[in-house]
Amino acid sequence: MQRRRRINPKEDAKFYVTAGRDKAGLDIQYISAFKGRGIFATTPFEKGEFLLEYRGELINKQECEKRQRLYHSSLKVFMFEFRFNGKLWCVDAAKEDGSLGRLVNDDHINPNTKMKYFSVQGKPHLCLFAIRDISPGEEITYNYGDSDWPWRSKDLDEEMPQKSPETESPPSTKEVVEQLSSMHDLQKKTSEKIQTSPVLDVLTVVGK
């Protein structure tokens, strides 16, 4: 397996944050009707390496609360709330803009990346860093935080029909949006307590 030259993760993150684009070596793949899409490594990544920014619109607490009231639950999951310099902020990634960070799925048991703050020119950015070596073909995941996320329930997982990737052809973007909406409705019905966006306590500042 060919290894790339080790780049300083902070410099790397700053480069991609400033450029507003995603790194090569990562791809979107359709997983299943239940999980939707996910992000997969196409090249190896080393522990500690910067992978992706969770890009979106940085908004304050008031605007976040307003949008939480207006958005359908299928969009609310793209709102990442966090605390920075003593205030609540949110990165709203509801818009389908082709960026990869917004499509990284949750794994609270064995994630391979961790979300951290990264401050560029005084503004917070949410960046994913590898917490172990990652091989090509692995799905990129992080822990969305302690919450009763509906898909974490084993019962719900078993209830959902899971087609194998060989027999299931990838749907169009319109179909994905429709599937996500119905999936969220189903998840809502099966869980009393749903937290609609990733939580604050999983975040640490880069370098700590």
Ligand SMILES: C[S@@+](CC[C@H](N)C(=O)[O-])C[C@H]1O[C@@H](n2cnc3c(N)ncnc32)[C@H](O)[C@@H]1O
């Ligand atoms: C930020 S989006 C991630 C991208 C999403 N899979 C998609 O195709 O748009 C979060 C949503 O993905 C799904 N999701 C994330 N992690 C999951 C998991 N471990 N199992 C099942 N669904 C998951 C849930 O529907 C969740 O509301």
